[in-house]
Structure formats: C-alpha cells, structure tokens
Amino acid sequence: MKEPKYLFNHLKKLEKFKNDNKTAIITDIDGTISKIVPTPMEATVSQDMKNTIKKLLDKYPLTGVVTGRSIENAFDMLKIKDLIYIGNHGLEYIKNGEIHIDSAVKKYIPLIKELAREIKTKLKDKDCILFQDKGLSFTVHYRLCNDAEEIRKIALDIISKLEESKQLKVAEGRKVIEIRPPIGHDKGTIIEKLILENDIKKIVYLGDDITDADAFFKLNKLNKKNEVKSVNIVVSSKETPDFVKENADFYVKSVAEIKKFFEWLTDN
Known part of the structure; x- marks a missing residue:
C-alpha cells in the first residue's frame, strides 16, 4: 500500500502552491476543519479556524468547502460570505449568491x-x-x-x-x-468542473473520508495528464480506510494540524 507522507516533514514540496493567488484551496468540513463528534448537530467550526480561512481567502480567492452537508447547513457553520460552497457531495453549489441544483x-x-x-x-x-x-x-x-x-x-x-x-x-x-440520487456529481467530478470553469492550474484538496477519495482520485488523474498541479492531504485516523490514504500525497493527524497548515499557507 502506498503510504502518504507526514505533511510537516515535506512543506518545501508545497512551496510552489504558496503565495500564488491562482492556487485553489478546497477542503471538506467534518473531520477536516471541524472535529468528528457524536452527532452532526454538535459539529462546529471554531472561530480561530474561521478567521484562518478568511485569511486564506485574502491570498487565495478561490477557496471553498466541499461537504456532504447541505449548502444551507455548511453556510450556517461557517458564515463566510465569499467562500465557495459545494454541498451534498457536489449535488448543489452556490454561484453568484444563488443555490444551483442539477435539474436531473x-x-x-x-x-x-x-x-x-x-x-x-x-x-x-x-x-x-x-x-x-x-x-x-x-x-x-x-x-x-x-x-x-x-x-x-x-x-x-x-x-x-x-x-x-x-x-x-x-x-x-x-x-x-x-x-x-444515482446521477449528478460526486466530490471528484464537481472538483473537475470547478477546475475547468475557473481555469485552475494549481489546487490543494483536504479531506478525511471515503467521499474525499473521489476528489483525491480525480485530482491524481488530472495531475498525471498535466491538466492541473494538485496535492491531496488527508486527516488520518483509525477510521480512515486504506484506499483513502493510498490516494493522498500527505497526511496530518488532526483538525488542529489543518489549521497549522492554513497558517503556513498565509504566512509570508
């Protein structure tokens, strides 16, 4: 099995993504910027994390969340106006202030x-x-x-x-x-759509679960075809399936380390 490397031992490899306003930063919510808790209603994004994400937006305008939660729920958790919100694993997204859902x-x-x-x-x-x-x-x-x-x-x-x-x-x-629904986007196809519509050349994706593997896999594929430069980061835990880790480039150990990485991205 291919093992991802510990992110903070290899930050130099991510220098090409840093301080580039053409880099997209896309993250899952639960288990990535919000700790896993017993029930979904208890989950929160800390104010410190929100403040750090706002700093990301200042340097990386194409910053967003892709989550299994509904759009409304994701927005209620973060309340960051200019963030890209993609909900229900890609079935709905906010564009120009409006929620869009595939008619099919x-x-x-x-x-x-x-x-x-x-x-x-x-x-x-x-x-x-x-x-x-x-x-x-x-x-x-x-x-x-x-x-x-x-x-x-x-x-x-x-x-x-x-x-x-x-x-x-x-x-x-x-x-x-x-x-x-048996149709529509998953996290991989919606990320590809985001890349094509916004002419993204570099992207950092962060996740922790099975549905994030769809994004990891798609980005690895696009990377090999030289269509985008990407890096996949997984928040690793005992619950993370091996195939999710296999498609990640680097791992961190906690939500706190995601915040630490975001701070590195915004540090001059």
Whole structure:
C-alpha cells in the first residue's frame, strides 16, 4: 500500500502552491476543519479556524468547502460570505449568491423521501441511530451505537431490500450510510468542473473520508495528464480506510494540524 507522507516533514514540496493567488484551496468540513463528534448537530467550526480561512481567502480567492452537508447547513457553520460552497457531495453549489441544483437530480427527491420514511419505520427500534434529511439526500448515522458494525450490517440489509433503493445510490462514510440520487456529481467530478470553469492550474484538496477519495482520485488523474498541479492531504485516523490514504500525497493527524497548515499557507 502506498503510504502518504507526514505533511510537516515535506512543506518545501508545497512551496510552489504558496503565495500564488491562482492556487485553489478546497477542503471538506467534518473531520477536516471541524472535529468528528457524536452527532452532526454538535459539529462546529471554531472561530480561530474561521478567521484562518478568511485569511486564506485574502491570498487565495478561490477557496471553498466541499461537504456532504447541505449548502444551507455548511453556510450556517461557517458564515463566510465569499467562500465557495459545494454541498451534498457536489449535488448543489452556490454561484453568484444563488443555490444551483442539477435539474436531473430533482426528480429523485420524492423517491429519496419515500425511502427515508421506510428506513425510519424499519429502524425505529434502534434508539442509537440518528437520521438526517439533507434535502437532496438522506443519511443514517450509527456512531452512537455500541455495536456499530452490527447496526451497520442490519441497516444496509434493510435498505437493500427496499424497492426504492434499487433506483438510488447507497454510499458509506465514517459511521454513516447515505442515500443519494444515482446521477449528478460526486466530490471528484464537481472538483473537475470547478477546475475547468475557473481555469485552475494549481489546487490543494483536504479531506478525511471515503467521499474525499473521489476528489483525491480525480485530482491524481488530472495531475498525471498535466491538466492541473494538485496535492491531496488527508486527516488520518483509525477510521480512515486504506484506499483513502493510498490516494493522498500527505497526511496530518488532526483538525488542529489543518489549521497549522492554513497558517503556513498565509504566512509570508
């Protein structure tokens, strides 16, 4: 397995991305600029982190977040006006102050809501499970369950037997199962769209989870084709799958180290 290198032992290799207002800085939220907590409602982005991101925007105008959360939820967490916001793993984004959603995605919303109702009914006896309606997708959180792996298997088995699930995409993340439309963007394709639309030549991407591997993989591919210079940074933990690490160039150990890296990016 290819192991990423510890970022702070190799900062010189990132000098070409620093102090360049054509460099894009794109980050995930949960587990990257916000600590992983028992429930999604408890997650916060510290004021220190927000202030550091604002400094990033001063030097790197194309700075943004790509998250599994809804656009509204992401904005409420950060409240940074000029930041690029991409929500629901790329299914929606803010452009010129307006939320844009792929029209092909919208027809699946009623189906997702119907499946969500059935999942809630089937799993209503599992008090440790939390359900999150994100508008364009639906998430089952089982982090609070003592027997998390067993609950995961039960939930996936129930979902697989529901007729609606055959028409939708079922994906997993850190102690979550997500129901999404079978079309539209993932973090990789939305990053590629961002690169093409903004003529990005350099990009730093930061993430920690399975869906971030889509972005890592896409950027590695574009890098090899010399279409963009990129660097992938993973916040590594015991929950980070090996294939996510394999597609990262460097790793850090915590959200605090992401903030430290951002400070290095803004340091003259």
